[in-house]
Amino acid sequence: MLALLCAKALAGITVSDAWVRGTVEGQTTTGAFMTLQSTRPVQLIAAKSPIARQSALHRMTMDHDLMRMRPVPAIDIPAGRAVKLGTSGYHLMLLGLSRPLKPGGKVPLTLRFRDAAGHESTLAVQADVRPLSSDD
């Protein structure tokens, strides 16, 4: 019953192509990327992973030649339009990694969304670990 309620609460949100950039030993941060789509306007407001001490939503901007990265409180997912973390300038940042992430592995992520009425819901996804040198 609870599972049914959760599924209902998340109706319309699709996460695809979720991946995390692999790391070498000594790296304690990495980025997570995915394509988010929703039938109604929602916001991604937080992410969590057991392999990271902390996570953050980030926005990368180019100010002329200067690359800036800043935490943002939420990422808007407009109705019916796919938002691709990475090329959109947004990404999830995983900080304080407990171990190096080897390509071929999986990283569990829990994404928290909020809809226009203020209702929050979570969605669990398994992100593939891709090589450090992967492109978006």
Place this chain on the structure above:
Amino acid sequence: MTRTRLHGSGLLLAGLLLASLICSAGTRAFNGVDLTGMKPDGEFSLTDHHGRHRSLADFRGKAVLLYFGYTRCPDVCPTTLSGLSQVMKLLGTDAARVQVLWVSVDPERDTQQLLSRYVPAFNPAFLGLRGTARETAAMAARFHIQYVITRDQGEVLVDHSSFGFLIDPRGRTRVKLDHELTPAQIAADVRTVLQGG
């Protein structure tokens, strides 16, 4: 008299400009921004990821692709390095005459050991460089690279210039390579300087 002289120097300037335009169109057409003759040679003093002291003179005879970044960078830096590994593939046998140098703008966190694992992950021939805070600042100033390190909610954030440079086999800084350039465009510019252009 003054008027005539001004006029004369104006004509001379116009002539020089025209000549330089014709020359650059005729002998070299870079995809990046042509810096030939505009910048001082990019001499530097840094330590590579093997712990060896390095200066630009060590790479004389090779074209150098010089980029700046930091290992905590989630997207732009790895994508740039991955693009440079594609440049090397596109260059084929010419790649042996090219050295990619990647300078950390965050040497406090990018230790020599971390650079020795991170940079070669993109191509075993790539070399990571780091310096003390003072050496890094001097290097950045020489190449007009901006970098700012701030802390926000426990996170270390590094803003930095995203472009790189192409230095010719004689050690002259020749081209500014903007972030938007494709590996094929960068490879073409590398070939131009390798052919003495």
